[in-house]
Amino acid sequence: MDLRFTPQEIAFREEVRSFFRDEIPVEIRAKVSEGRKLAREDYVTSQRILNDKGWAVPHWPVEHGGQPWSAVQRYIFMEELMQAAVPLPLQFNCHMVGPVIATFGTKAQKQRFLPRIKSLEDWWCQGFSEPGAGSDLASLKTRAVRDGDHYIIDGQKTWTTLGQYADWMFCLARTDPAAKKQQGISFILIDMKSPGVTVRPIITIDGRHEVNEVFLDSVRVPVENLVGEENKGWDYAKFLLANERTGIARIGMSKERIARIKRLAQVTPAGAGTMWDDMDFRSRLAGVEIELKALEITQMRVVAAQATRDPTKPDPASSILKIKGSELQQATTELLLELAGPQALPAERPDAGHNDAEALFAWADAAAPVYFNHRKVSIYGGSNEIQHNVVAKAILGL
Amino acid sequence: MDFDLTDEQSLLKDTAQRWAADTYSSIEHLASARAAPLGFAEAKWAELADLGLLGLPFAEGDGGFGGGPVETLVVMEALGRALAPEPYLASVILGGGAVRLAGSQAQRAAVLPGLIDGTARLAFAHSELQARYDLNDVATTARAVEGGFRLDGRKSVVLNADAAKILVVSARTCGERRDGAGITLFLVPADAAGVSLSAYPTQDGGRAADVIFSDVLVPADAVLGAVGGGLAVVERVVEGAIAALCAEAVGLMEALNTLTVDYLKTRKQFGVSIGSFQALQHKAVDMFVALEQARSMALYAAMMVEAEDADERRVALSAAKVQINRSARFVGQTAVQLHGGIGMTMEYIGAHHFRRLAMIEVMFGDTSFHQRRVTAEGGLISAA
Numbered sequence: 177m178d179l180r181f182t183p184q185e186i187a188f189r190e191e192v193r194s195f196f197r198d199e200i201p202v203e204i205r206a207k208v209s210e211g212r213k214l215a216r217e218d219y220v221t222s223q224r225i226l227n228d229k230g231w232a233v234p235h236w237p238v239e240h241g242g243q244p245w246s247a248v249q250r251y252i253f254m255e256e257l258m259q260a261a262v263p264l265p266l267q268f269n270c271h272m273v274g275p276v277i278a279t280f281g282t283k284a285q286k287q288r289f290l291p292r293i294k295s296l297e298d299w300w301c302q303g304f305s306e307p308g309a310g311s312d313l314a315s316l317k318t319r320a321v322r323d324g325d326h327y328i329i330d331g332q333k334t335w336t337t338l339g340q341y342a343d344w345m346f347c348l349a350r351t352d353p354a355a356k357k358q359q360g361i362s363f364i365l366i367d368m369k370s371p372g373v374t375v376r377p378i379i380t381i382d383g384r385h386e387v388n389e390v391f392l393d394s395v396r397v398p399v400e401n402l403v404g405e406e407n408k409g410w411d412y413a414k415f416l417l418a419n420e421r422t423g424i425a426r427i428g429m430s431k432e433r434i435a436r437i438k439r440l441a442q443v444t445p446a447g448a449g450t451m452w453d454d455m456d457f458r459s460r461l462a463g464v465e466i467e468l469k470a471l472e473i474t475q476m477r478v479v480a481a482q483a484t485r486d487p488t489k490p491d492p493a494s495s496i497l498k499i500k501g502s503e504l505q506q507a508t509t510e511l512l513l514e515l516a517g518p519q520a521l522p523a524e525r526p527d528a529g530h531n532d533a534e535a536l537f538a539w540a541d542a543a544a545p546v547y548f549n550h551r552k553v554s555i556y557g558g559s560n561e562i563q564h565n566v567v568a569k570a571i572l573g574l
Numbered sequence: 575m576d577f578d579l580t581d582e583q584s585l586l587k588d589t590a591q592r593w594a595a596d597t598y599s600s601i602e603h604l605a606s607a608r609a610a611p612l613g614f615a616e617a618k619w620a621e622l623a624d625l626g627l628l629g630l631p632f633a634e635g636d637g638g639f640g641g642g643p644v645e646t647l648v649v650m651e652a653l654g655r656a657l658a659p660e661p662y663l664a665s666v667i668l669g670g671g672a673v674r675l676a677g678s679q680a681q682r683a684a685v686l687p688g689l690i691d692g693t694a695r696l697a698f699a700h701s702e703l704q705a706r707y708d709l710n711d712v713a714t715t716a717r718a719v720e721g722g723f724r725l726d727g728r729k730s731v732v733l734n735a736d737a738a739k740i741l742v743v744s745a746r747t748c749g750e751r752r753d754g755a756g757i758t759l760f761l762v763p764a765d766a767a768g769v770s771l772s773a774y775p776t777q778d779g780g781r782a783a784d785v786i787f788s789d790v791l792v793p794a795d796a797v798l799g800a801v802g803g804g805l806a807v808v809e810r811v812v813e814g815a816i817a818a819l820c821a822e823a824v825g826l827m828e829a830l831n832t833l834t835v836d837y838l839k840t841r842k843q844f845g846v847s848i849g850s851f852q853a854l855q856h857k858a859v860d861m862f863v864a865l866e867q868a869r870s871m872a873l874y875a876a877m878m879v880e881a882e883d884a885d886e887r888r889v890a891l892s893a894a895k896v897q898i899n900r901s902a903r904f905v906g907q908t909a910v911q912l913h914g915g916i917g918m919t920m921e922y923i924g925a926h927h928f929r930r931l932a933m934i935e936v937m938f939g940d941t942s943f944h945q946r947r948v949t950a951e952g953g954l955i956s957a958a
Contacts, residue, residue, distance in 0.1 A: 177583070177644050178576045179877045185575065248575050431955050438957035455949060462949040466871075466893045469954050473870035480577045496863050567862060568855035572835050 196260035209261040211546035258428025280404035303347030320349035339388035363409035365401040382545035425501025492570035495563040502553040516543035594656030613781040623692030643876040647821040654825025661734035669696025676799030697738035699729040716745035735783035736773035759798035778933040820872040868901035892944035902931040
């Protein structure tokens with residue numbers, strides 16, 4: 177038993193760390209660190225740099241552009257990526273639709289889509305949730321009816337993250353209305369430029385436009401855009417959700433935020449000194465750090481166990497990472513909000529000259545939106561209550 | 575990075591688990607062992623010696639088996655799971671730890687063989703009533719006299735002192751009560767003239783004693799380590815004890831989780847097993863999460879307890895104890911809650927796990943104490 181990294185793993189960590197620092201533009205990383213809105217181009221620029229290095233999709237099969245890395249190397253890569261505040265390669269492309277097409281797609285689909293998924297030439301969005309199908313995803317109602325060599329798709333998708341930028345959607349639709357719940361669902365790829373696709377913004381509690389509703393009104397999709405077999409879409413969706421669990425706890429992001437909170441606390445005026453002199457604040461910060469350290473080791477244990485696991489089966493231990501990781505992410509955003517204090521209130525910065533603290537608190541207007549936005553992390557990807565159900569059933573046998 | 579046990583460690587784990595499970599397979603076995611005058615059966619202590627567990631952390635040159643923190647973790651987890659009442663912590667980890675870390679060749683040769691073969695147990699008489707968790711707070715004095723020292727003072731809650739043949743005693747050879755320097759460790763026979771014990775049972779089914787030293791004369795070669803330099807040894811001994819307690823707590827919590835999940839599956843109310851209720855399922859999952867977080871930090875403690883940098887070591891052990899304490903409190907309380915009425919009774923084994931976990935929380939630093947230390951050091955994550 178040895179919790180330390182080997183010299184080779186440390187060398188690998190240094191390699192990826194300096195690549196992120198030297199090659200990903202600092203302006204983009206600053207936006208990620210401060211929780212500011214990224215433009216479409218920021219995501220594209222960052223992912224192209226990674227892709228040119230061969231690092232956009234290291235977890236993919238090697239023949240499709242993956243890296244022959246160990247589970248530990250993949251873990252190190254993700255942690256360093258997050259700690260350097262590099263935008264994550266677009267999850268919908270790299271961790272969701274890409275692995276599904278690589279595993280279940282036809283040769284033609286692989287050739288057509290995979291290179292553009294990696295490079296972000298095509299931006300993908302997820303068409304799973306519906307107004308009536310959230311945690312109970314299998315109750316979805318969107319229908320795909322066969323009409324010659326096309327499907328006619330009707331329905332409504334929601335919570336479509338960054339759908340406003342998307343070129344394509346991977347969508348779950350019911351192809352057999354007679355089949356019971358999980359059966360009769362198919363995994364279909366929809367060109368967002370198709371007639372009948374309407375994207376409507378939803379403004380979330382942080383005041384930003386991150387998610388959308390997507391209306392599908394008699395959208396004609398060629399049958400060649402079906403992935404795998406008709407009516408087997410639920411299996412592919414489960415594969416997708418289980419596919420990439422490394423980094424689900426976002427520990428690197430929480431560490432990055434804690435380091436930033438410490439730097440800001442040392443220069444944030446409070447009383448006769450700074451917030452760093454506030455031992456109550458620091459004690460609560462330390463409390464979060466301790467739980468994060470425990471979770472980091474828990475995650476390393478899950479990573480180490482991956483080497484001997486069936487990669488197509490979900491690891492119920494990843495539910496623990498999701499539960500605790502989301503709680504700790506939220507805790508760091510609460511501390512950041514408290515650190516901003518009354519300077520968290522302005523939703524826009526006052527004009528120059530009206531606020532002497534402008535330079536000191538230039539970060540503070542993002543604190544509240546980041547806090548608001550992070551309420552989502554215990555809801556998406558299977559709410560924490562659903563994760564409790566998963567562990568109760570799969571691990572405890574209840 | 576490697577979380578696998580070596581073949582030898584796996585074998586050790588099997589041995590310790592099997593012994594503990596066979597020996598304390600029921601609450602009646604436990605009760606009869608605890609009813610013995612010393613709170614455990616001499617014959618069981620001899621079995622631990624025969625299995626080689628008493629010599630585990632000591633160097634082969636001293637007659638031990640050269641085990642490290644992972645070996646200790648494996649054994650403590652097994653003993654914890656079974657609620658084994660033997661004074662492994664007091665004698666091997668604390669008393670033995672002090673001799674291992676500070677003993678001269680001659681002292682190790684004089685003391686360790688008896689400890690390892692089970693004939694001469696140790697106890698660690700350091701803590702005093704006023705000291706709470708401050709290891710530097712020592713009022714007991716050792717005055718230089720012709721040929722040695724004269725010890726005077728009181729020690730409080732000395733674990734298993736009534737079962738010890740030799741006490742490792744800290745006393746001040748110079749300085750004020752709370753000075754870091756000036757503390758010296760001594761090896762004192764428990765039956766030396768002027769040593770008086772008042773022994774009592776503890777809330778977790780163990781035993782301890784308050785010990786008075788009154789004009790106790792010890793020879794100069796009773797000094798363990800450097801005169802005046804005892805605090806550094808005490809700190810390392812206590813860090814070792816914290817790592818061991820973390821592992822013991824993990825064993826206790828694991829047992830409680832198993833008991834609780836089994837109970838949820840078998841207990842029926844409203845015509846169904848109560849484990850079918852989501853409110854109870856989610857509590858059980860939270861117990862499981864708390865256990866896994868604690869397990870991770872027990873591993874962290876084992877990894878860090880021999881780190882060279884004293885500051886790094888101290889912060890790491892404090893962080894581990896905070897997590898263990900938090901998990902222990904949650905798992906213990908929730909186990910009682912989910913058991914309902916039966917969880918409130920002494921006839922139920924899980925209640926004893928709960929009691930032990932609660933006492934671990936207040937040993938060698940409670941949650942506030944250790945969180946303050948982590949805070950004072952600036953936390954675990956570098957700001958840079």
